[in-house]
Amino acid sequence: MKNIEVVVAPEITPNYEVEGKLVVIIDIFRATTTIVTAMANGVKEVKTCLEVEDCIALKKQGFIVGGERDGVKVDGMDVDNSPLSFLDGTYAHQKFAISTTNGTKAIDMSLKAKEIIIGTFANLSAINEYINLSDLDVLLVCAGWKGKMSTEDFMFAGAVIASLPEQYCSADSADIAKSYFLKYVSNYKEKLDTCEHAFRLKKLGKQDNIDFCVQKDLYKIVPKYNTITKTFVL
Amino acid sequence: MKNIEVVVAPEITPNYEVEGKLVVIIDIFRATTTIVTAMANGVKEVKTCLEVEDCIALKKQGFIVGGERDGVKVDGMDVDNSPLSFLDGTYAHQKFAISTTNGTKAIDMSLKAKEIIIGTFANLSAINEYINLSDLDVLLVCAGWKGKMSTEDFMFAGAVIASLPEQYCSADSADIAKSYFLKYVSNYKEKLDTCEHAFRLKKLGKQDNIDFCVQKDLYKIVPKYNTITKTFVL
Numbered sequence: 001m002k003n004i005e006v007v008v009a010p011e012i013t014p015n016y017e018v019e020g021k022l023v024v025i026i027d028i029f030r031a032t033t034t035i036v037t038a039m040a041n042g043v044k045e046v047k048t049c050l051e052v053e054d055c056i057a058l059k060k061q062g063f064i065v066g067g068e069r070d071g072v073k074v075d076g077m078d079v080d081n082s083p084l085s086f087l088d089g090t091y092a093h094q095k096f097a098i099s100t101t102n103g104t105k106a107i108d109m110s111l112k113a114k115e116i117i118i119g120t121f122a123n124l125s126a127i128n129e130y131i132n133l134s135d136l137d138v139l140l141v142c143a144g145w146k147g148k149m150s151t152e153d154f155m156f157a158g159a160v161i162a163s164l165p166e167q168y169c170s171a172d173s174a175d176i177a178k179s180y181f182l183k184y185v186s187n188y189k190e191k192l193d194t195c196e197h198a199f200r201l202k203k204l205g206k207q208d209n210i211d212f213c214v215q216k217d218l219y220k221i222v223p224k225y226n227t228i229t230k231t232f233v234l
Numbered sequence: 235m236k237n238i239e240v241v242v243a244p245e246i247t248p249n250y251e252v253e254g255k256l257v258v259i260i261d262i263f264r265a266t267t268t269i270v271t272a273m274a275n276g277v278k279e280v281k282t283c284l285e286v287e288d289c290i291a292l293k294k295q296g297f298i299v300g301g302e303r304d305g306v307k308v309d310g311m312d313v314d315n316s317p318l319s320f321l322d323g324t325y326a327h328q329k330f331a332i333s334t335t336n337g338t339k340a341i342d343m344s345l346k347a348k349e350i351i352i353g354t355f356a357n358l359s360a361i362n363e364y365i366n367l368s369d370l371d372v373l374l375v376c377a378g379w380k381g382k383m384s385t386e387d388f389m390f391a392g393a394v395i396a397s398l399p400e401q402y403c404s405a406d407s408a409d410i411a412k413s414y415f416l417k418y419v420s421n422y423k424e425k426l427d428t429c430e431h432a433f434r435l436k437k438l439g440k441q442d443n444i445d446f447c448v449q450k451d452l453y454k455i456v457p458k459y460n461t462i463t464k465t466f467v468l
Binding site for chain 1: 239240242245246248249250380381382385388407409410413414417418429430431
């Protein structure tokens with residue numbers, strides 16, 4: 001029987017068995033949605049950076065770089081952190097580096113995993129298909145917010161688990177996430193529109209980002225971490 | 235507006251603002267249930283210990299000491315960790331030290347709080363009344379299991395929040411816990427009977443402990459941490 005668990009914030013990843021597992025990184029608002037959208041629109045590889053400076057430094061290696069602080073594109077960055085910036089294909093065939101604190105922490109804490117993939121509502125069905133075809137136990141690692149649990153990431157974890165067959169045994173964290181998603185299955189978008197991070201994005205005038213990030217199954221791709229290039233590729 | 239948040243495991247407590255808050259320590263199976271039951275049955279103060287050896291050493295200071303490993307009372311201990319051991323009042327007027335890893339961690343991580351109290355289903359209404367009468371923001375710190383989220387503690391956190399008036403603003407963690415409890419409000423006992431920790435207790439033949447720990451409102455007491463004696467008192 002395969003096992004699936006949910007890590008609600010990167011900081012407690014060390015308490016879970018990571019080695020040999022399939023890890024799904026979840027940062028709905030907005031890093032993993034932006035990564036999936038960028039790659040679905042032609043970006044060929046994506047690197048995540050903890051610090052803005054590390055990100056900007058990657059320009060020398062030919063990366064398009066993206067980052068915001070307080071909702072405004074940082075000086076020296078080519079793009080902001082919005083998935084919407086990639087919809088017109090401007091950055092197709094380019095390498096993209098994104099500055100994201102919580103998302104990068106989630107990846108850094110998961111490096112002992114057998115495989116690391118990127119999940120968001122936009123590729124939910126593709127993620128489920130990938131998990132189903134894999135023999136590995138699964139860890140859904142939520143980026144959360146500054147080490148705290150966040151609704152949007154936990155809701156997505158629940159959406160993943162709710163679609164899996166019963167062959168997965170239910171750890172407490174997985175069972176709670178699944179219950180939570182199923183409670184809101186018919187109105188999860190409205191629920192996510194009122195969570196803490198949604199309010200932060202609204203204050204920055206980014207309602208369009210929220211609306212985009214909660215849409216299911218826009219793309220059929222699964223970005224996967226390459227341990228040699230240390231980037232996500234298809 | 236008062237704020238309430240849920241910390242799913244002691245290890246992420248540092249990511250939450252603890253200073254100046256009212257912290258409720260939650261370890262349903264079984265430390266906080268045992269502490270509340272012991273004190274409701276006459277035990278005058280309770281100390282928690284991370285290590286069995288530290289606990290046994292307290293016998294010299296006149297403490298009755300309790301601890302189990304793999305469900306069996308540890309050599310040198312006076313009692314096990316079961317709340318049922320205190321029901322007949324044998325230990326009334328005594329001091330009790332309990333060896334509990336996750337519960338002690340939860341307390342140790344919360345020492346900067348303004349007040350620390352002990353919560354469990356057995357004193358749910360008393361906890362709610364205490365929170366309502368307090369002006370402090372609240373942190374519900376779940377002991378969890380080895381740094382992981384656990385159903386019984388998170389469910390209780392949700393039960394606390396579900397009973398509070400709307401004056402508490404809803405952080406994501408609080409909203410998820412409340413939603414989770416409300417989903418199972420009519421059958422939370424059955425739900426808790428199937429969680430990971432319940433299965434561990436069943437394997438040890440402790441169904442009677444599970445059944446006792448999920449009962450609401452047996453006692454009207456709120457054990458509170460005394461920073462001078464470093465024990466819980468009434």
